[in-house]
Amino acid sequence: MANPNFRQDGDKNVLNIVVLWCCCLFFFVICGYGLYRHHTLEQRVIVLEKQFEEFRRGAAKVEEPVLKPGPELSRKERDVGDCICPPG
DSSP: OOOTHHHHHHHHHHHHHHHHHHHHHHHHHHHHHHHHHHHHHHHHHHHHHHHHHHHHHHHHHOOOOOOOOOTTTSOOOOSSOSOOOOOO
16 A cells, blocks of 8 residues: 555655755855855945045145144033933
């Protein structure tokens, strides 16, 4: 006599294999996306570093007078505390 549970075990085995392959595929997609984002961020950092170097070179050529600290640049002292809690 044939075993009626044999086919069900085979179906479970196929289902397990399909789930395993789907998990592997999902893992590779996530890793690829992470690598892609890492690469694009590195490229953006390189571009920003180049722009910053150009800015520093341009700023070094222009000499502006340095502002001296005066009453308009100083911070006034306040008599009240920093706490904004209600009294009492």
